[in-house]
Amino acid sequence: MVSFDDLRDRLTATGARLRAAVPLAELTTLRVGGPATVAECESTEALVATVRELDAAGIPVLLLAGGSNLLIGDDGFEGVVVRIATTGVELTGDAVLAEAGANWDAVVAATVEAGFGGLECLSGIPGSAGATPVQNVGAYGVEVANSLRRVRLLDRASGEIRWVEPGELGFGYRTSVLKHSDAAVVLAVEFGLRADGSSAPLGYRELANALGAPEGESRPAAEVRAAVLRLRADKGMVLDPDDHDTWSAGSFFTNPIVADENVAAVRAAIASHLGADVAVPTFPAAGGVKFSAGWLIERAGFAKGFPGDGSPARLSTKHTLALTNRGAATATDLVTLARTVRQGVAERFGITLEPEPVTVGVSL
Numbered sequence: 001m002v003s004f005d006d007l008r009d010r011l012t013a014t015g016a017r018l019r020a021a022v023p024l025a026e027l028t029t030l031r032v033g034g035p036a037t038v039a040e041c042e043s044t045e046a047l048v049a050t051v052r053e054l055d056a057a058g059i060p061v062l063l064l065a066g067g068s069n070l071l072i073g074d075d076g077f078e079g080v081v082v083r084i085a086t087t088g089v090e091l092t093g094d095a096v097l098a099e100a101g102a103n104w105d106a107v108v109a110a111t112v113e114a115g116f117g118g119l120e121c122l123s124g125i126p127g128s129a130g131a132t133p134v135q136n137v138g139a140y141g142v143e144v145a146n147s148l149r150r151v152r153l154l155d156r157a158s159g160e161i162r163w164v165e166p167g168e169l170g171f172g173y174r175t176s177v178l179k180h181s182d183a184a185v186v187l188a189v190e191f192g193l194r195a196d197g198s199s200a201p202l203g204y205r206e207l208a209n210a211l212g213a214p215e216g217e218s219r220p221a222a223e224v225r226a227a228v229l230r231l232r233a234d235k236g237m238v239l240d241p242d243d244h245d246t247w248s249a250g251s252f253f254t255n256p257i258v259a260d261e262n263v264a265a266v267r268a269a270i271a272s273h274l275g276a277d278v279a280v281p282t283f284p285a286a287g288g289v290k291f292s293a294g295w296l297i298e299r300a301g302f303a304k305g306f307p308g309d310g311s312p313a314r315l316s317t318k319h320t321l322a323l324t325n326r327g328a329a330t331a332t333d334l335v336t337l338a339r340t341v342r343q344g345v346a347e348r349f350g351i352t353l354e355p356e357p358v359t360v361g362v363s364l
């Protein structure tokens, strides 16, 4: 391991601010994670120079922006955490251009306030603009892939910087070629907007109902944003330091997509536990059927708040899909809870849930 002094010498010219032994719990929304050296980059130039320098020296890098989709182990990270703290946001015609570290909800708010639509369903999602393409962030029937125009990437193997079209990013449900990959750093993102200020067509029944609108129609973006923020707050899906239900990484498991050939077996397992006439929420998906992870967790016997008072890590009391830190949880506590839930669902229904956050130094 390179010493802190060596690192400081190496990174001085990059413009990054180096800090030793930072508890990563301070930088993640789950508020867990052991110590690491952190290089804070407040400009894109500093970010590029820092990552290039660390890569050239063969020093492991963990990119971290809002820390809202990361579960970092209690031993921290052996290497350098590059904290992306750029902030620039610019509205240009019918598009918005944001530096990677810009707060995502502030980007959405700026577009809505300026009279543009398109991003309102993605209101209230924590974290940075630059992380949104990483897992093709989505909510209420909309994904960033729907309106992303281009992404500015630093290719870490070649050191080159270039704008990339969405077609190159392999977007899928909560995934892209950027997730679980060290190949590139997102430096900036550009989204196309709806110049008439109308929302994207409402593709999610709960949201359409909240607005008293038929599915498929649009509404003024500002109205949709307000409704989304209300719905999300009721589920503990908007960060609030005073509410432990939001000390989470959002949904901890993705909704499982079961391949067509396995759907009958899963339905049979569900029927054998819950009765043949149980209504199972499912959604069409490429190559199979998407089941609701939250529904499966609850029906496997894990109620909101599981395992109950006194446990440092619990399911949110508002939403079974969020694993939460009640104040004193460690990463180990969260992993233990995640394993218990995952095993319970697998035993009852034959589906292995996959974590949505990126895990570092821990695995399920």
Ligand SMILES: Cc1cc2nc3c(=O)[nH]c(=O)nc-3n(C[C@H](O)[C@H](O)[C@H](O)COP(=O)(O)OP(=O)(O)OC[C@H]3O[C@@H](n4cnc5c(N)ncnc54)[C@H](O)[C@@H]3O)c2cc1C
Pocket (backbone or CB within 6 Å): 029, 062, 063, 064, 065, 066, 067, 068, 069, 070, 084, 100, 125, 126, 127, 128, 129, 130, 131, 132, 134, 135, 136, 137, 138, 139, 178, 180, 184, 185, 186, 187, 236, 237, 238, 239, 246, 248, 249, 250, 251, 358
């Ligand atoms: C309360 C709550 C609600 C949430 N709701 C949703 C939701 O509705 N929909 C949804 O999709 N997600 C949701 N999330 C998850 C999370 O907010 C998103 O995934 C968000 O985009 C993560 O951004 P971040 O800046 O915090 O990323 P981080 O957690 O800092 O990083 C996540 C991953 O992306 C990588 N990364 C970060 N920035 C870059 C970059 N510039 N270039 C390359 N790689 C990068 C990191 O290395 C890491 O692997 C929620 C989380 C919370 C806590």
